Amino acid sequence: MIDVKHLTKYYGRTLAVDDISFHIDAGSVVGFLGPNGAGKSTTLRILTCFMPATSGSATIAGYDVFKQSLQIRGMVGYMPENVPLYPEMRVREYLMFRAALRGMKSKQRSLAVDRAAEKCWLVKPEDMMRRRIDQLSRGYRQRVGLADCLLHDPKVLVLDEPTIGLDPAQVREMRNLIRSLGEEHTVILSSHILAEVEQLCGKLIIISGGKIVAQGTPDELRRQVSGPSRVIVELRGGQAEQMAKAVADVDGVRDVQHSRAGNWTRLTVQGAEDADLRQDVADLVAAKGYHLRELRREIGSLEDFFVQMTYEQITRD
Ligand SMILES: Nc1ncnc2c1ncn2[C@@H]1O[C@H](COP(=O)(O)OP(=O)(O)OP(=O)(O)O)[C@@H](O)[C@H]1O
Numbered sequence: 001m002i003d004v005k006h007l008t009k010y011y012g013r014t015l016a017v018d019d020i021s022f023h024i025d026a027g028s029v030v031g032f033l034g035p036n037g038a039g040k041s042t043t044l045r046i047l048t049c050f051m052p053a054t055s056g057s058a059t060i061a062g063y064d065v066f067k068q069s070l071q072i073r074g075m076v077g078y079m080p081e082n083v084p085l086y087p088e089m090r091v092r093e094y095l096m097f098r099a100a101l102r103g104m105k106s107k108q109r110s111l112a113v114d115r116a117a118e119k120c121w122l123v124k125p126e127d128m129m130r131r132r133i134d135q136l137s138r139g140y141r142q143r144v145g146l147a148d149c150l151l152h153d154p155k156v157l158v159l160d161e162p163t164i165g166l167d168p169a170q171v172r173e174m175r176n177l178i179r180s181l182g183e184e185h186t187v188i189l190s191s192h193i194l195a196e197v198e199q200l201c202g203k204l205i206i207i208s209g210g211k212i213v214a215q216g217t218p219d220e221l222r223r224q225v226s227g228p229s230r231v232i233v234e235l236r237g238g239q240a241e242q243m244a245k246a247v248a249d250v251d252g253v254r255d256v257q258h259s260r261a262g263n264w265t266r267l268t269v270q271g272a273e274d275a276d277l278r279q280d281v282a283d284l285v286a287a288k289g290y291h292l293r294e295l296r297r298e299i300g301s302l303e304d305f306f307v308q309m310t311y312e313q314i315t316r317d
């Protein structure tokens with residue numbers, strides 16, 4: 001559905017997007033995740049024809065984002081970071097105005113507005129469509145923005161930080177809304193909150209400093225970033241070096257470091273990628289007659305990875 005190859009964007013001398021490539025299947029919900037300044041909005045603006053790229057290519061359903069912007073705009077609904085609503089307009093009036101801008105005839109306009117309002121749960125309370133936009137809560141304003149980008153029933157929805165500034169209850173509602181939209185549309189959304197996209201998206205693209213640093217399903221990423229598994233063992237009943245040596249001889253163990261933990265010895269046991277060494281280490285401890293007070297496996301989480309990556313970017317800047 002969406003194919004991006006070697007996309008690069010400079011703002012003057014600032015490199016905002018650095019040679020990124022990815023593919024998005026039709027019907028999927030994809031999360032663009034990255035810290036502030038990573039290049040998320042820039043990429044989304046390019047995909048929605050709001051801005052040209054410096055180089056590279058991007059197609060949506062076979063149409064070229066750079067050359068066929070009319071077709072792309074007809075197929076894509078884009079909710080920018082700051083939803084540009086007219087504060088003094090009423091909800092229905094605003095949506096009718098936006099539908100007119102899209103060139104819809106009056107009857108078609110009314111139908112489109114009703115349909116989008118229904119999808120975005122703007123039909124309750126009953127007077128919602130007659131309220132002034134500047135008197136709406138932020139969550140409802142976001143829904144109006146979302147309804148706006150659904151008016152022409154686009155195949156693809158591009159939502160730049162759709163939950164920013166919402167309270168936890170509204171975040172949950174917006175998430176449910178996006179999930180239900182994902183049943184009929186291909187959705188790309190951006191966020192800098194991992195937990196949010198992890199629950200919502202079938203695929204995550206993690207971007208930092210203009211580059212894709214990882215992509216895949218949340219499960220694939222978790223496997224990718226967790227690295228080799230580690231087992232932490234605390235035991236006594238032998239000399240620290242000897243115990244470390246005995247554990248190092250267990251099949252699948254790559255490295256053992258030892259340190260003191262009071263009267264106990266703590267071993268940090270490094271295994272191969274997916275190996276779970278707990279059973280083998282426990283068997284050895286039993287066979288040697290050591291005393292054991294702790295045996296646990298440590299797997300790096302996606303959160304750890306994301307925070308580390310964010311931190312690296314901040315310290316580099
Ligand atoms: N109009 C612009 N002119 C110059 N530089 C820009 C412009 N817009 C963005 N940048 C720069 O490009 C880089 C990427 O910005 P972008 O807005 O794409 O990041 P983002 O991932 O959306 O961040 P955020 O989470 O803060 O929205 C940043 O270094 C930013 O300062």
Ligand SMILES: [Mg+2]
Nearest residue numbers: 040041042081
């Ligand atoms: Mg942004």
